Amino acid sequence: MTRRPYIVGNWKMYGTRAMLSEARAIDRAAQRHMKVEVALAPPYTLIHPIHREAEQIAVGAQDCHHQDGGAHTGDISAAMIADAGAKFVILGHSERRQDHGEGDALVRAKAEAALAAGLRIIMCCGESAGTRESGKAVEFVKQQLTASLPSAEAMPADIAERLTVAYEPIWAIGTGTAATTDDIGEMHACIRALLVDLFGEEQGRDVRIIYGGSVKPDNAAAIFAVPEVGGALVGGASLTADSFMGIALAASEPFEN
Ligand code: PEP
Numbered sequence: 001m002t003r004r005p006y007i008v009g010n011w012k013m014y015g016t017r018a019m020l021s022e023a024r025a026i027d028r029a030a031q032r033h034m035k036v037e038v039a040l041a042p043p044y045t046l047i048h049p050i051h052r053e054a055e056q057i058a059v060g061a062q063d064c065h066h067q068d069g070g071a072h073t074g075d076i077s078a079a080m081i082a083d084a085g086a087k088f089v090i091l092g093h094s095e096r097r098q099d100h101g102e103g104d105a106l107v108r109a110k111a112e113a114a115l116a117a118g119l120r121i122i123m124c125c126g127e128s129a130g131t132r133e134s135g136k137a138v139e140f141v142k143q144q145l146t147a148s149l150p151s152a153e154a155m156p157a158d159i160a161e162r163l164t165v166a167y168e169p170i171w172a173i174g175t176g177t178a179a180t181t182d183d184i185g186e187m188h189a190c191i192r193a194l195l196v197d198l199f200g201e202e203q204g205r206d207v208r209i210i211y212g213g214s215v216k217p218d219n220a221a222a223i224f225a226v227p228e229v230g231g232a233l234v235g236g237a238s239l240t241a242d243s244f245m246g247i248a249l250a251a252s253e254p255f256e257n
Pocket of ligand 1: 234
């Protein structure tokens with residue numbers, strides 16, 4: 001199946017209501033780039049305001065709790081973000097793994113909760129600089145992904161619709177230095193093989209694998225030309241409509257062939 005490229009903005013802990021005008025501009029521009037699926041994951045406080053106004057883009061969250069509810073001060077459940085208008089949630093981002101000590105088992109539990117709430121999930125994986133230097137990046141990512149993803153039995157029937165994998169080498173996030181196209185190509189091919197192993201040929205082939213880590217308008221076209229790259233998870237460059245939609249524009253080109 002040919003999927004539209006998926007370009008997702010992760011606003012991290014940036015954005016007050018003053019940023020709503022930027023979200024509006026992204027939504028308007030997305031209406032002119034229908035060959036690309038554009039989505040935004042703002043902070044929780046902006047999910048509902050953006051969802052209420054957006055005509056084209058999907059809105060998602062950057063995390064959720066693994067339980068439905070309870071005495072968990074400061075946390076938010078998958079059902080709550082869905083109620084606010086979220087259609088997807090980013091899980092296992094390296095900043096959550098580092099800042100909040102989230103391990104693979106917890107990330108998997110969150111994924112199961114999000115799927116049960118009807119959300120799509122973007123499952124992040126990626127190695128540190130040290131792991132890459134030691135030559136163990138592929139092995140590490142395969143292990144991390146296998147342990148973080150729900151088992152095939154726990155997955156809904158429409159796996160390829162509900163799951164996206166984001167390969168985000170930690171050393172490339174927010175540094176201005178993206179991974180090389182060779183490294184991206186090698187890792188995405190390995191992730192594809194793993195997804196086929198885990199979920200079977202039909203579903204595993206169709207799951208989108210997107211790249212994240214210093215994607216900008218000027219390197220996006222080269223990254224999107226790499227086989228098995230189905231889009232991008234974009235941090236810093238998603239904060240303005242101009243740079244984010246520059247990336248979306250680059251995504252529409254290789255897929256027009
Ligand atoms: C991210 O945090 O998911 C990310 C890819 O950030 P940046 O684009 O800023 O490297």
